[in-house]
Amino acid sequence: MSTSTGDDGLHERLSQRIDQSTLSEAAKLLVLSAFWGDEEFRAALDGAVHGDVAAVGTVEPADVPKTYLTAVTVTGFRGIGPQTTLALRPGPGLTLVVGRNGSGKSSFAEAAEIALTGTNARWRDRSSVWREGWRNLHRGGAQPSVEVELQVDGEPGATRVAREWDGEDVDVSRVWAQRHGARREYGELGWADALTAYRPFLSYSELGSVLGRPSDLYDALFRILGLQKVSDAQERLHRAFTDLENRRKECAAEGKELLAALRAADDDRALRAAEALGGQAPDLNVVADVLRGEQAPTGNSAVLRAWTDLIAPDPAAALRAAEELEAAAGAVQELSGGDSDQARRLVALLEQAVDHADHAASADCPVCSAPGRIDATWRAATEKQLARLRQEAEAADRAHAALRGARAALHPLAVSLPAVLREVAPPDIDGAALHARWTAWTAAIRTDDPATAIAALRDDTTALAELISAASAAAGAELRRRQDAWQPLAERLSAHLPRARDVSAQSQVRADVKSARDWLKGQADDLRDEGLRPIADQAADVWRQLRQESNVDLGPVRLEGTKTRRRVELDVTVDGDAGAALGVMSQGELHALGLALFLPRAMLDQSPFRFVVIDDPVQAMDPSKVDGLARVLAGAARTHQVVVFTHDDRLPDAVRRLQLPATIWEVVRRERSVVELMQSDHPVTRYLDDARAVARTESLNDAAKKRVVAGFCRSALEAACHDVVRRRRLGRGDRHSDVEGALVRATTLTAVTALALFDDAGRGGEVLARYNRRLGSWAGDVHQACNKGVHGGPAFDAVDLVEKTQKVADFLRAIDPNAATP
Secondary structure, three states: OOEEOOOOOHHHHHHHHHHHOOOOHHHHHHHHHHHHOHHHHHHHHHHHHHOOOOOOOEEOOOOOOOEEEEEEEEEOEOOEOOOEEEEOOOOOEEEEEEOOOOOOHHHHHHHHHHHHHOOOOOOOOOOHHHHHHHEOOOOOOOOOEEEEEEEEOOOOOOEEEEEEOOOOOOOOOEEEEEEOOEEEOHHHHOOHHHHHHHOOEEOHHHHHHHOOOHHHHHHHHHHHHOOHHHHHHHHHHHHHHHHHHHHHHHHHHHHHHHHHHHHHOOOHHHHHHHHHHOOOOOOHHHHHHHHHOOOOOOHHHHHHHHHHOOOOOOHHHHHHHHHHHHHHHHHHHHHHHOOHHHHHHHHHHHHHHHHHHHHOOOOOOOOOOOOOOOOHHHHHHHHHHHHHHHHHHHHHHHHHHHHHHHHHHOOOOOOOOOHHHHOOOOOOOOHHHHHHHHHHHHHHHHOOOHHHHHHHHHHOHHHHHHHHHHHHHHHHHHHHHHHHHHHHHHHHHHHHHHHHHHHHHOHHHHHHHHHHHHHHHHHHHHHHHHHHHHHHHHHHHHHHHHHOOOOEEEEEEEEEOOHHHOEEEEEEEEOOEEEOHHHHOOHHHHHHHHHHHHHHHHOOOOOOEOEEEEEOOOOOOOHHHHHHHHHHHHHHOOOOEEEEEEOOOHHHHHHHHOOOOOEEEEEEEOHHHOEEEEEEOOHHHHHHHHHHHHHOOOOOOHHHHHHHHHHHHHHHHHHHHHHHHHHHHHHOOOOHHHHHHHHHHOOOHHHHHHHHHHOOHHHHHHHHHHHHHHOOHHHHHHHHHHHHHHHOOOOOOHHHHHHHHHHHHHHHHOOOOOOOOO
16 A cells, blocks of 8 residues: 655545546546556556555655655766755755856756756756766866765754766666665665656756757656656556456457357257357356366257167177077977966866766766776876876977067067157158168067067167167267367466456456546546646746746646647737747746746645756846846745846846845866866855945945944854854754744844854853853954944944954854753
8 A cells, every 4th residue: 555645635636536436446446546656556456456445645644754865876877076065054945056157056956956856857868979078177086976964854964865976878877875874775865756757857948848859848847747647547447447448348348259269150059059158148157067067968969869768679689589489499499289278177187087986886987877997908098198198288388488488588678669750850860761760670569460579580680789879879869960060169268267357357347447437537637737726826836926027928738638648738828919939938938837837836835855956947037027037036045945047147146135044155276177166155255245335435424334334243253153053953853844933932142153063042141241251352342242232332432342242153153062061
């Protein structure tokens, strides 16, 4: 999850609009995550696909540490040979670095920029030939390097960033940083995004970038104003929707081709899959079931499967059955001359006669009454006949039993005909003929006539079995053919299924991304205008100060269009009449416009940088605008450290003439690229110079002269004390606002002097004693004269007071800020 310390209110404005929108919660999250960055957006998009809620960035109020420049040190870089340091007072204030062209002044500006950013706007679009001249030839054996020293509010000691070069390519360098006394990777300072968003550097080449094509002007302002977040969010949403939509279209096209192939296949699996895929809402679960083969075969496949399951009668078994039936029938036939039933009846009758004889007293025949017929002879003959008749009956029973067994053995062969014979037959099989032949064969072996059954078993079984086997083989071959045809379809279907599932699962995500994209597109212009408005208002105010005698008036600044149609709309009027900005504004006016747009952005409270570095803003400005520029810079210097490099003497002249507070450094380049820096017009020096001038003015009466001189001398001492307090307290890590607050509360010369001497404004009663002890009693007299002379006070010599004030000021400025206070 990303955390931002501020984004010019854009996140808050976006969040408010989202809360008031009719977007789904998922779409709202997508807009916010797209605003925060690639990582957050990917997390939100993945979460939407998998049903998770991703964390997105939040804006957490933070006290952004204020960072000021304290020094820029350059060695062997551009116009500077031996090492030279430009010392700067950390804190709000205006610093002018003045020198003629070629003096090396701009080398300090370029050095500060390249040290912190690794590049330089002045070189960015230059040819390699121009860029190769960055090494100074007079550096001796020193390694080319640039270093900036910075003071971070609330941190003791200095922060340093240095960049060094070993080779000839200016873009290939080593960079290191030092913070809290420890050397570390530069990236650990966390300034990369802020340097891009708030960019505290403005070169002359960037001032000129407002010229040229409308898109160049748009890009320059867009970069300076840091309005990339909305465009980046739009692009992320557009790319995401395009990607999701392309996947859907690719899947749909693939599915359409696959559906046609499935419908053309004569396979029930293909037809079931086609039916599942072809509806308004494809049933992918059915497709998965088809691929797994979990459903029993249906349709033609089921019929073919049944054909393959046909079991033909076994010719060998049929032949054995025929032999058994023939033997049994023959046995019965051999007995066909006797009557087994008659034999059984005779046996019964004779057995009764024997039984009668055994119980009767008379030997007369019970049937014909013939006397004496049932005698021993009769009995022997009858017993013999009974044995013969019994054998004949038993043989007949065995023969008939064998015949019945032979017939029963035919039952497994004469099964009911499979129902599949009535279905569509496999290719090249006459199903009706097979059905008729199998039916006839079955009927023949089921007949009561053994000869007919035996003939069918012996003569027709083999042919029938061959027909059945051929039909089964044909069905198997057709199933294999269909499987061979189905396999590539199944493989295509298997590959398509997960893609189709993904597309199906992403349908709501796709809809949410589309609605998020369309919504943000509709809001982008308003968000852009809202973000630009406070900056544009400040820019218009700066322009009003810079325009001076110009007849060009600047209204709202708007960024219009996107991509190839992007442009800047400037509401410009000339003498009250509407005009085209680029057509009526001079180069100096366009440079002033660039500055007017740069300062509000670079000075936003969200930026950690409380300094701005501006190189040559005066070029092409007419004299009337230079005064306005001086006032604008002085106004910016009330809250920020403003460092301006210029070769034009008009700017320092305007600062002096308008009596604007500023530190001015003069840069002189000697032989062999030795660059010297001389500070002029330090506040102490300026006040004392003014005091000397008044003291030597003979036309001014003594009373007025003393009051004015005393006032200037008092201001000089106060400036010296302020310098001591700032160096001490900022150096130990006090916040700049706290330091300035302490100075504001020290409302008397005595209080501010106590703050300088003892770091305690409440020890004013010890000031004179300290002066007297360290410098002599005259120092206390100077303090008293400066403190009370503006109201009359004791008599003093004006010239003498100025010189002694100089000594006291020198004493104060020489105080070691790191030394312990007494």
